[in-house]
Amino acid sequence: MSAPTVPDGERRRGRQSPTVRSLRTQNRAVALTHLITEGSSTRAELAAACGLSPASATNIVGDLIAEGLVAETGLLASQGGRPTSLLEPVADGAYLIGADVGERGVAVELFDLSMKRIDREFRGGRMEESPDAIGNDLSDAVEALRLRNAARWSRVVGVGLGLPGIVETDASGEQTLYAESLGWPPVPVRPLLTHDLPLLAENGAKTQAKAEQWFGAAAGVDHALVALLGRGVGLGVIVNGEVYRGRASSAAEWGHVSLDPDGPVCRCGRRGCVEAFLGAQAILDRWSKLGGTFEGSGWGAIGELLEANEAGDAAAVSVVDETVATLGLALGGLVNLYNPERVIVGGWVGMRLMPKLATRIEDATRAAALRQPGAQFTLLPCTFGGDTVALGAAIMPLELLVSAPLVEEQSRAARSAG
Ligand SMILES: [Zn+2]
Numbered sequence: 155m156s157a158p159t160v161p162d163g164e165r166r167r168g169r170q171s172p173t174v175r176s177l178r179t180q181n182r183a184v185a186l187t188h189l190i191t192e193g194s195s196t197r198a199e200l201a202a203a204c205g206l207s208p209a210s211a212t213n214i215v216g217d218l219i220a221e222g223l224v225a226e227t228g229l230l231a232s233q234g235g236r237p238t239s240l241l242e243p244v245a246d247g248a249y250l251i252g253a254d255v256g257e258r259g260v261a262v263e264l265f266d267l268s269m270k271r272i273d274r275e276f277r278g279g280r281m282e283e284s285p286d287a288i289g290n291d292l293s294d295a296v297e298a299l300r301l302r303n304a305a306r307w308s309r310v311v312g313v314g315l316g317l318p319g320i321v322e323t324d325a326s327g328e329q330t331l332y333a334e335s336l337g338w339p340p341v342p343v344r345p346l347l348t349h350d351l352p353l354l355a356e357n358g359a360k361t362q363a364k365a366e367q368w369f370g371a372a373a374g375v376d377h378a379l380v381a382l383l384g385r386g387v388g389l390g391v392i393v394n395g396e397v398y399r400g401r402a403s404s405a406a407e408w409g410h411v412s413l414d415p416d417g418p419v420c421r422c423g424r425r426g427c428v429e430a431f432l433g434a435q436a437i438l439d440r441w442s443k444l445g446g447t448f449e450g451s452g453w454g455a456i457g458e459l460l461e462a463n464e465a466g467d468a469a470a471v472s473v474v475d476e477t478v479a480t481l482g483l484a485l486g487g488l489v490n491l492y493n494p495e496r497v498i499v500g501g502w503v504g505m506r507l508m509p510k511l512a513t514r515i516e517d518a519t520r521a522a523a524l525r526q527p528g529a530q531f532t533l534l535p536c537t538f539g540g541d542t543v544a545l546g547a548a549i550m551p552l553e554l555l556v557s558a559p560l561v562e563e564q565s566r567a568a569r570s571a572g
Pocket of ligand 1: 409410411420421422423424427429430
């Protein structure tokens with residue numbers, strides 16, 4: 155796993171309120187981020203990677219050890235001098251919950267501070283979920299995790315939700331889900347969870363982009379596109395090291411950018427959206443119209459299409475050619491807009507397409523982009539599969555922990571408030 159470049163303490167604060175933080179709190183955030191993404195580090199490596207002086211690094215590490223978040227776990231021989239100690243996050247020092255709230259159910263996962271998944275609950279499995287059902291499922295699953303992890307529960311930082319739609323946050327911090335393409339009314343987020351834990355929500359594609367940014371194919375770059383093709387089509391845009399949100403967070407709803415006003419009808423009711431061409435059902439519908447036959451509507455069916463394409467089946471070849479051309483056209487437009495360093499293609503359909511078609515998708519994308527930006531990106535598959543929404547969602551409480559003020563500043567603030 156490569157180290158994300160962390161230019162300064164402002165990085166990766168995400169949507170945390172822009173309150174004034176001391177340099178030491180900013181340094182704490184950078185150092186803790188480095189240790190969690192790297193897994194281990196010496197003080198000297200930490201200082202060099204985070205742009206800290208050796209004295210600052212020593213102070214910050216002392217603070218993190220006192221908080222129980224970091225520990226010395228061993229000694230490394232160093233050239234000539236005394237051995238240096240190896241630092242690692244304390245897995246048991248804090249816990250994060252991430253939930254993937256999908257159209258088919260709610261997967262709730264508990265992660266330790268090394269971001270290892272240690273427990274999981276799934277609720278749902280109905281054909282179509284409703285806002286009431288997901289609230290019940292979420293609270294029920296979190297309660298099951300609480301009962302099984304009682305000794306850890308006081309160190310749970312919060313719950314992050316990856317939701318299937320636009321998630322807006324108002325001035326008071328209240329969040330609302332707008333899942334227009336599922337036909338849901340606006341859903342207030344806070345009532346979905348009955349437990350008294352910090353609750354943070356984000357669009358599922360944006361949480362997956364966060365996972366790629368922290369631990370996957372987008373690590374270490376400040377400008378990336380994470381395109382997710384599945385039943386729906388999503389996008390996360392990383393600009394200047396942050397997942398871009400726009401005015402009220404709906405930025406990057408690429409799935410509903412129309413490529414053709416006379417094109418096929420989309421789930422959102424409009425015509426010719428990217429999703430209406432590149433969503434799994436759209437691809438399979440085209441194949442079916444040309445006489446293709448397949449089992450089901452998912453992973454296996456897209457696999458059958460790719461196999462038929464390889465075997466030279468005319469209908470499958472035509473559908474795959476059109477899919478590659480349309481994906482290249484849609485990605486090329488994004489490349490012109492954002493000048494990314496990396497274009498990352500994932501989602502379960504993307505993961506199906508990439509092993510066989512990456513070169514063709516890359517060529518089609520470069521051909522659809524202007525020459526300069528078209529020559530400046532690398533196209534890569536996602537590191538994580540479609541089951542990463544929960545990991546990405548758990549990064550929201552992780553960011554809360556990382557950006558928290560130092561304990562001594564918290565108590566100073568409490569004293570001055572009292
Ligand atoms: Zn649409």
